[in-house]
Amino acid sequence: MSTEAQQASLDHGTHSAGFFNPDNLQARKLREQIAMETLDESLDYLLNEGGSVAIFDATNSTIERRRKIITRVQERGRSNLQVLFLESQCFDEALLQSNMLLKMSNPDYRDQDPVKALEDFRRRVAMYQKKYTPVGNIEERLGVSYCQMIDVGRKFITHNIKSFLATQVVGYLQHFNLAGRQVWLTRHGESNDNLSGKVSHDPGLSPHGVKYAAALSRFIDQERDTWNRQQKRLEEAGDSLRLSADKSPKRFHLWTSMTQRSIQTAKFFDSARYRIEHMRMLDDLSAGILSGFSDAEVKQRASDTQLNHTSTGYPGTRCEGYSDVTKRLRSIILELERVTGHVIFIGGSAVIRVLLAYCRGMQSYVSANVDIPLGTVYLLEPKPYGADYKEFDYNPETDSFHQKRDREG
Numbered sequence: 001m002s003t004e005a006q007q008a009s010l011d012h013g014t015h016s017a018g019f020f021n022p023d024n025l026q027a028r029k030l031r032e033q034i035a036m037e038t039l040d041e042s043l044d045y046l047l048n049e050g051g052s053v054a055i056f057d058a059t060n061s062t063i064e065r066r067r068k069i070i071t072r073v074q075e076r077g078r079s080n081l082q083v084l085f086l087e088s089q090c091f092d093e094a095l096l097q098s099n100m101l102l103k104m105s106n107p108d109y110r111d112q113d114p115v116k117a118l119e120d121f122r123r124r125v126a127m128y129q130k131k132y133t134p135v136g137n138i139e140e141r142l143g144v145s146y147c148q149m150i151d152v153g154r155k156f157i158t159h160n161i162k163s164f165l166a167t168q169v170v171g172y173l174q175h176f177n178l179a180g181r182q183v184w185l186t187r188h189g190e191s192n193d194n195l196s197g198k199v200s201h202d203p204g205l206s207p208h209g210v211k212y213a214a215a216l217s218r219f220i221d222q223e224r225d226t227w228n229r230q231q232k233r234l235e236e237a238g239d240s241l242r243l244s245a246d247k248s249p250k251r252f253h254l255w256t257s258m259t260q261r262s263i264q265t266a267k268f269f270d271s272a273r274y275r276i277e278h279m280r281m282l283d284d285l286s287a288g289i290l291s292g293f294s295d296a297e298v299k300q301r302a303s304d305t306q307l308n309h310t311s312t313g314y315p316g317t318r319c320e321g322y323s324d325v326t327k328r329l330r331s332i333i334l335e336l337e338r339v340t341g342h343v344i345f346i347g348g349s350a351v352i353r354v355l356l357a358y359c360r361g362m363q364s365y366v367s368a369n370v371d372i373p374l375g376t377v378y379l380l381e382p383k384p385y386g387a388d389y390k391e392f393d394y395n396p397e398t399d400s401f402h403q404k405r406d407r408e409g
Helices: 003-012 025-048 061-079 095-104 114-131 137-141 164-175 190-198 207-237 260-266 295-303 322-328 331-338 350-362
Strands: 086-090 145-150 155-159 184-187 252-256 277-280 343-345 376-383 386-395 400-408
Touching: 025 061, 061 137, 086 164, 095 114, 095 207, 145 164, 155 164, 164 331, 184 350, 207 260, 207 343, 207 386, 207 400, 252 260, 260 343, 322 331, 322 350, 331 350, 343 350, 350 376, 350 386
Parallel strands: 086 145, 184 343, 252 277, 252 343
Antiparallel strands: 145 155, 184 376, 376 386, 386 400
16 A cells, blocks of 8 residues: 555544545545555565465445456456455344454454444444445356355355365355364374384374373363353353353364374373364374384485475375375364364374464464474464464473463464
């Protein structure tokens, strides 16, 4: 966006509902200028900077605006770019109220009084409603792809969803939910391989690993009880400016790989309280024919190649790379987005690294080098604009966990 447009938007008070009044001709002209400049930045990314997907996050609630978008994309992208309109409609009053409360963490309202901010946002919605026309017949006559999501997944209406990326986007939205929940990630306890430095077929836990497994189950039990108490306090408080507490008990999923070290790390969890599943897709990197060698021997045998093991695996070894792991975790990630309960993952370092990178929005070239030590538990709580992030380290001397530091993803 140009400096002039930024300053003008500030002068008009973009946080105020009046800026979105369709009868305010000066503000409407400025909104169009800002929208088209932002769209051009998105197109620059796709056409000149190697981008594959750009998300143009704007209301686009009128036929006129959507026509302008289609025209601009066609002018600049010719036949190289496709447009997919995503529209969210909400008719459920309770859900609408919750969604409005979620907007209070929007950057527009972050530092404002919550009561006044909510009133202003309701006025802003009323302004949009004056000129709002849902996607439909016009887009269909133009052959434009669109997806309408109604009441956060209760119903979907799609049109002309044929390309690979479009089907992937719609599939993701069909798994999406807004439920408050926790996602826990940890490596398995120390294995006999970790002690020997070799990569064997399927090692079990060392005595220290068994001790970690017992402590982990106690720790997650405690954290689960803490979450439930917090939800109960929210429900009893009945604070109208906070999201309604989920009154239904949260199911807690425990997902591990099929390796003995991961299965044994989960053995102290009560199956009556946790839905425990073991999945081959969560297995760590396959060592292929290098199974049984030490890390040093693996690196020595690969020293003559120029391939990066973190992406493709060593050639001729049937050894997996991170790209292989990422591909087989796609269905797991969709399931993670679908479930409304808590989830704890127990697996090898490569799997935890990829899942942590996804949850925190890391680039793949950054995540491949993130250290995932034994004895660390990661907690993410999805929020409207990111995720609250914490790390907990296991202390074998006290046989307990302590929080390492608070972060925000």
